Amino acid sequence: MQKLQRFTYFLFFISLAVCVLYFAREFLIPLALSGVLATLFIGFCTKLENRGMNRGMSSLCAILLFLGAVAIIVFLLTWKLNDLAENIEGMEEQIVGLFDSMKSWINEKIGVSAQKQDEMIKQTESANGENGNMLFNFASGTVNVLIKTILVIVYMYLFLYFRSRIKKFILMMVPKSQDGKAERVIEKSAKVSQQYLSGLSKMILLLWIMYGIGFSIVGVENAIFFAVLCGILEIVPFIGNITGTSITVLAVVAQGGGSNQIIGVVAIYLFVQFIQTYLIEPLVVGDEVNINPLFTIIILVAGELIWGIPGMILAIPLLGIVKIICDSVPQLQPYGYLIGSDRKRKTSLIDKVKNLFDKK
Known part of the structure; x- marks a missing residue:
């Protein structure tokens, strides 16, 4: 009976937390995003402060480093944007041709005339609002x-x-006898976010290189732009890489690329995913956020419903912090076990090769 009562309280707390997260999202999203990003620069600030720099200057240097990284990403995205803009007319012609072919196919297979399709499109546009509202x-x-x-x-x-x-505020909130335990929880929480973000940054850099080389070999126009786009979209797990590749395929079709080029883009995506899964993630990202696949998908869907795209980006590191807290509180350990995974470390391609040699 006591366990049932405790579980009921837990469900009530989760429901209340979801309501707060949803209705206060405009305030909480920038706060949570900045908190997670700040953990990435704690080590950098500590090193500067150990060399004699004061706290204000070290924090400012971290912000400047962050802005510099953002500026580099923007530069890489806009570097070839002029070339992309020059091909817009050709791409528009290809897209119009694709729509005309699609209209003809719908007319032949479904029986909806092109004129009727145009009327339906106009009705949809008017339902979405006038141009003034869109602007x-x-x-x-x-x-x-x-x-x-x-x-x-x-x-x-x-x-x-x-x-x-x-x-210090967090430590003051817990009993003196639990100071050591609370400090370990704080350090682990900061570390899990830091390692996840730093590993993700390194992986994105490697993806830029691989996609850039692959798209250039296949002959994709503005290959650097699409390589950077595919890498950046990796910050949204599962969905980002598929979205980036789909956009690249659509661009290739709009540019008039043949079936061989489209197959080449898809083949590069599959090859990069294989390298990412079995080589890059185990070596660079690792298993700092030890969450099982079921709750990874659940938290991504819930994050999108509550906070949209920022929720999907923040979902995994925040759930990793929640798991650390659950593992450290005896009453919450069952929930930490449910969220977690028994898998200690992913087996990389290098490990498999080593195991083959060890067996011999």
């Missing part, structure tokens, strides 16, 4: 993104500057 929504969305970006940068700086005070 207003685009402008307000851009301003909203800029404000949130500034908030994230400010929050990051303040988290790094006041990290000792925040840690």
Whole structure:
């Protein structure tokens, strides 16, 4: 009876937490994103402070490093954008041709005339709103993104500057006898986010190189742009890499690429995924976030429903922190076991080769 009551309280807490996360998302998303990103620069700030730099300057250097990395990504995306813009007309002609072919196919197979299809498209456009509303929504969305970006940068700086005070506050909230345990939980939570993000950054860099070489060999126009796009979309697990490759395939079709080029892009995607799964992830990312596949998918879907795309990006590191807390609290250990995985480490391609030689 006591266990049932405890489980009921747990479900009530989860329901309340979901409501708070959803209705306060405009406030919580920049805060959570900046907190997770700040963990990536804790080690960097600590090294600077050990060399005599004060806390304010070390935090500022971390922010400048972050902005520099963002600037490099933007430069790589816009580097070949001029060449892409020059081919827009040709791509538009290809896309119009594809739509005409699709209309003809629908007319032949389903019996819906091209005129009727055009009327349906116009009705959909009018239902979505007038051009003025679309322009207003685009402008307000851009301003909203800029404000949130500034908030994230400010929050990051303040988290790094006041990290000792925040840690001391958490330790003051627990009994003195639990100080050591609480400090280990804080260190593990910061470490899991830091290792996940740093490993993900290294993996994205390697994906840029592999996709760039592969797309260039196949002959994709503006290969660097699509390679950087596919790598960046990797921050959204499972969905990002498929989305990036789909966009590349559509661009190849719009550019007038033949079936061999499309097959080449898909083959590169499959090859890169194989290398990523069996070589890059075990060596670079590892299993810092030890969550089983079931709850990985559940938390990604829940993150998208509650916070949208930022929720999908933050879902795995935040659930990793929740798992560490559950493992450290006796009453919550069953939930930590449910979320976790018994698999200690992924077997990489290098490990398999070594095992073959060891058997011989």
